[in-house]
Amino acid sequence: MAIHFFSEDVPFELPEKLRRKRWLKSLATTAGYRVQELNYVFCSDEYLFQMNVDYLNHDTYTDIITFDNSEKEHDLKGDIFISIDRVRENAKTHTTDEDSELTRVLAHGLLHLMGYKDKSKEEASLMRKKEEEAIELYRLN
Secondary structure: OEEEEEEOOOOOOOOOHHHHHHHHHHHHHHOOOEEEEEEEEEEOHHHHHHHHHHHHOOOOOOOEEEEEOOOOOOEEEEEEEEEHHHHHHHHHHOOOOHHHHHHHHHHHHHHHHOOOOOOOHHHHHHHHHHHHHHHHHHHHO
16 A cells, blocks of 8 residues: 655645545545545646546646556555646635645545546535545544
8 A cells, every 4th residue: 555745746745644545445435436646746837738638638727637557446546747837826715724635636636546536516515525524534543
């Protein structure tokens, strides 16, 4: 069970790494999943935009892209790319602090790997509910 945090093209150091690893593992375990290997990569808007174009054929900016590398059901293995620029901008837009927004996006990537989607209005609503539950769990630990 390994969770790794990397910074690709921006200087960024994730605060409370050990606490966040325990929290992410707890989220997965509580939902009946096993973390095999998760790589969170923090990067810039431009880096993630280019990935969006190259790998997903989307010509848009986004805060997160999740690649599921899992081979067995209920085993989580993936690469989660997060734009620190978008996290900071979204925090301002949604009048929340950057740490809360970062926590939301960390959970969002994990939720995608656990099968949650956010394309339809109903899916997005459930995703937001699960994100809020995850943030609350993080605050309590």
